[in-house]
Amino acid sequence: MRHTLPVGALAAAALLALSACASDTGSNPSGEASGGSEIALVKDGVLTVCSNPPFEPFEFEDASGEIVGLDIDLNREVAKDLGVDVQVVATPFDTIQSGAALNTGACDVVASGITITDDRKEKFDFSEPYFDADQGLLVPAGSDLRDVADLAGKKVAVQMATTGEKWAQENDLTTVQFEDLGLQIQALETGQVDAVVNDIAVLGAYTSEGYEVANTFPTGEQYGLGVKKGNTALLDAVNATLDRIHEDGTYDAIYTERVGTAPVSK
Template identity: 50%
Template sequence: MRTRHSTTLLAAAGAGALLLSGCTSTTGEAQSESGVPLISDGALTVCTNTPYTPFEFERDGEVVGFDMDLADEIAADLDVEKTVIQTGFEGIESGADLSTNKCDVAISGITITEARESQMAFSESYFDDELGLLVPAGSDIQSFEDIGDARVAVQQATTGQTYAEENGLNFEQQEDVELMLQKLETGGVEAVIGNVSVLGTRAAGNPDVVLADQESNGEQLGVAVGSENTEMVDAVNSTIDRIEGDGTMDRMREEWMGL
């Protein structure tokens, strides 16, 4: 793997505004050496939402994880530094953070959907995921079909919430995945629905919860880019193709997910 680029951790609101005050106001006025438009000279600005282990989470004051390694590789290929902005997932999944030039790319375990594609552009898929069901060890809930009227937690604005809505489940929304998982582990809900990659990681580290079921829903994760920034889409796809071919992607999967 290439040497990691430095990561600057910024708060979602005040620090993000400070960052933008020193940047160009329109994507494309700054560029990488290869001519890819950037909002700030010499930096790939990445929006993400933590915690979402193993994709992005804080460790020793730095945002790390599978997605952040991917961002490192993109920045390395562009020959720029990486700057990370933590922001709410609503601003990411709606495309607002990209359309207002808050960041060049959003990398945050984002599922590619038709609705989101109408608001932003996506790279090719870099990870195929499934929907998972996490329950306490010994629970009578062994599958999605067993949920019934049980109280379920989901992360807001995710495919887990969509599944709960479409299936008429008794659910509550949590702002981030950590709050969702804590709700289960403290007995506030009887199950959580989310991505297998995230729930499986939690189950592997906590014997009190188990991954009871998973369902293939064709879910694919992509890097989100502003709708007009085709040069960035091409650059990200080039990096994804490279790391899938040279073994870097396999090493990332092993490091962060044990896959």
């Protein structure tokens, strides 16, 4: 996994202006910016984020039941720069990746390890990429399943509406669809499936539970945060924060805490 954020200079005055606009606007169920440059949030004083846990280390529930993770940390930084609070709403991934969560005003930002694709770009606007993510293969420890050829005739758990599902289908694998990663792991545990395919970054958390990551399949995928189509004021604020935390070392600290290793720059 490599750090992908471009180094950019952050204009402090511009960021302060964005923050002031966010504080001054009223709630707007559509999530659209009013007045061209103002940031309108779906709830006054709150950056509402739609996410789909469990997807550790990006979004998952801690011991207290709070949704935390790398994606949430990034949005807390955005909210801090805007001078508002954060509220995370657990949302089905299909509702996130289809743009429905944004279009119905359920949230201001979607953040759930969302791979940037041309199809999704038509549904909502992406931030700068903030994470590289290839596909990985999770199998029971000691399994002889290692590559695509080994998976012929086997049942492979995939998460619905994800690039992992698309990759498995393109490789003619027999797929069983699940709504989230947690259900994929349960299916592997009960023997309903023989293997799990999902983003490599989220599979390592299960290697201490009797499973192993058997292979990584490079795909060139990158994650981005999403905002409603045309909401350029909020998108600019998100990108300004991503630039700022890259520049001041905050991103590296978040990445290291959540992933367990420091990011490697390209």
